[in-house]
Amino acid sequence: MIPYGRQDITQADIDAVIAVLQSDYLTQGPMVPRFEQAVASYVGAKHSLAVNSATSALHIACLALGLKKGDWLWTTPITFVASANCGLYCSAQIDFVDINPRTYNICPEQLEAKLVQAQKVGKLPKVVVVVHFSGQPCEMVRIHMLGQRFGFKIIEDASHAIGGTYQGEPIGSSRYSDITVFSFHPVK
Numbered sequence: 001m002i003p004y005g006r007q008d009i010t011q012a013d014i015d016a017v018i019a020v021l022q023s024d025y026l027t028q029g030p031m032v033p034r035f036e037q038a039v040a041s042y043v044g045a046k047h048s049l050a051v052n053s054a055t056s057a058l059h060i061a062c063l064a065l066g067l068k069k070g071d072w073l074w075t076t077p078i079t080f081v082a083s084a085n086c087g088l089y090c091s092a093q094i095d096f097v098d099i100n101p102r103t104y105n106i107c108p109e110q111l112e113a114k115l116v117q118a119q120k121v122g123k124l125p126k127v128v129v130v131v132h133f134s135g136q137p138c139e140m141v142r143i144h145m146l147g148q149r150f151g152f153k154i155i156e157d158a159s160h161a162i163g164g165t166y167q168g169e170p171i172g173s174s175r176y177s178d179i180t181v182f183s184f185h186p187v188k
């Protein structure tokens, strides 16, 4: 049987959890900023914020970028529902951009063609959520250039991509995006 997921938990991990359980804080204690700082320094990000899930992180990322009713959020059709639902939670409308069949990631050529059409009818997206599917990075330079040209914000849904790299740098620096989201669900 192929397992759904198989985690690697060391004694040090178990000891760290026990130390928290025996401490004064179970939710907002000092381990949270320690974790945030560790992730930020590992990926080279200026800021890092821990929440309960990537689903929540995608939602507050959309809120932080001002997504609201009447706006459009575009994403890839080959993803988990959270990449699109974050827009629905903000009452935005959702549309999908086709993938590159070689990488399974959002296709920059298809994105550009769709943006040109959307511009003609005044329906450009406010936010584009790109997904580094299975940890393979999207073509961020090209997507970033399209963002500059058409004026949309970019969220990297890096739920599959903690530990991944793009152009030799860890995914998560948000060098070519506004916000990057990771998931710590065990299958990731």
Ligand SMILES: Cc1ncc(COP(=O)(O)O)c(C=O)c1O
Binding pocket: 052, 053, 054, 055, 056, 079, 080, 082, 083, 131, 157, 159, 160, 182, 183, 184, 185
């Ligand atoms: C691409 C993608 N985005 C977001 C999520 C949501 O992650 P979480 O379970 O941490 O909410 C998942 C989970 O499967 C995912 O695959």
